Amino acid sequence: MSAPHGVLLVDKAPDRTSHDVVARVRWLLGTKKVGHAGTLDPMATGLLILGIGQGTRLLTHLVGLPKTYTATIRLGAATTTDDREGEPIGPARDASGISLAQVEAALAPLRGDILQVPSTVSAIKVDGKRAYARARAGEDVQLAARPVTISRFAVTASRREGGFLDLDAVVTCSSGTYVRALARDLGTALGVGGHLTALRREEVGPFRVGESVHVPARGEGDDVDLPLLGLGAAASRVMPTVPVDEAAARDLGHGKQVRALRPAAPDAAPAAADAAPAAADAAAGPAGESPRAALDPAGHLAAVVREEPGDGLLRPVLVVPPEART
Template sequence: MPAGGILLVDKPQGITSHDVVARARRALGTRKVGHAGTLDPMATGLLVLGVDGATRLLTYLVGADKTYTATIRLGARTDTDDAEGTVVERADAAAWADVDDAAIDRGVAALTGDIRQVPSTVSAIKVQGRRAYDLARAGESVELAARAVTVSRFAVLARRRSPDALDLDVVVDCSSGTYIRALARDLGAGLGVGGHLTALRRERVGPFDVADAVASDAIAADRLLSPAAAATAAIGALAVTADEARDLRHGKRLTGAAERLTGTRAAAVDPHGALVGVVEVRGADLKSVMNMPEEVSA
């Protein structure tokens, strides 16, 4: 199996994440392409793809924190919490009476920090083995449990008022599993005027930024990040000797080597710059918890 690499793609609006994966498969001539988290068709921005052997790294990227920019429209609620749904309620003039900048700031502050969030009913969360969005589209009742998420930054960048709506351009830093649509819904609900998302762009996934991504119609092998570079960026690196690399590949522990790590996990990189795998602390030792296919260094 080729070592492959990690590919950063800037997804355009109107296509699915699966469409991007299909483009990558065609462009790179391989079926083995996975992703570290999808984006809705309405959304744009960073998709992190794993190619060939580097798909094994996606496990360590799925839970990374993320940055989004978005536009929240206050004044209307939709059945999908975004602009692709049907408006089910609009705020009347009386509802807007107390919605000033200070009230909005209080609402944003209440949704910042460690919060409990009920995901959108059109999310991909499984309920008794079926996706929530499939249940919702089939007209079935969907009740999702609140989950703990962390919104470390929720800032309003601009406000644009119209006679019956208020658009907020926002930036959000959040933990994996946070739904920006749900933030829009809950902000609008708290203000009593309803809210939904009209634009969403993922700017960052862990250490990876959309500024370094390739357009989905310009995918090429020379844009792949090597497994070693990607893993080092995500979890840090541990240089190992050729003998240690061989031992790790054979399932042996590095005895007494735990003190060489500042954290609990790192990418083991051999003297040729190739990624051996991911090692974790086991008592005083280091143990490989994921080995990469051996690659031939140039």
């Protein structure tokens, strides 16, 4: 059986770590080469993108994609982890009198380009050690604010329960954003504290949770179909494409540069046989600005390339061996 290569879209179940899912997929697919494009907290559910085989090398082009979440925020209590798994910080505060107009006013400064202080129990390294490890060891962890972009932060429903105000929200944000920290900061702005009680990742760039599959935990059975998205299909969703013929695909696979040809003018002479035909996607913008997926005649990924400005050469920055093309 040949080693699998591609991208797997997983709908992570609650109370499982992302690393548990990676380990399980390694077992089910019989390969050690499995990586992820960004973890989810154990309490969170939703879209987890895994790279399989040569797909692990494509992950660098997926990790920075914007993400969309649905979340539930509880106003009236803060916790040590900014979510329901932490210990309460001080007594609960009555949030029953907070109006939705007040909530909306507090949301406004949390939209757009902002500086966000990550949650203390994040995986960010402080002097070589994870922040959560330092926090759990009793250290006073102070994390620097980081720039993030919140393109959408909207309340979709609300419920009052005792002295709490629960808000269902949708958040679209840049990579590196902590939705837990948004819940914390909203509660702080309203003077009652806040934390996250539910989180689901719905989208990562063009990938949707509706396309994903459930990975059974150990003991739930091993007979499961894990359909992989081909490298060509995955790459073409996140970057412009350029078609190449088989000879050019082979050269790219050996790390060679190939020439990108522009579409011929009417009645023009045919291109030389040793040149790779290419029609650069208009979405790529000026030459050299963004990586492109070089696809062979079957639509399989031969390489990720950049076009050298001025000379029309495609320079491979990631090559895929012929046996791994999908």
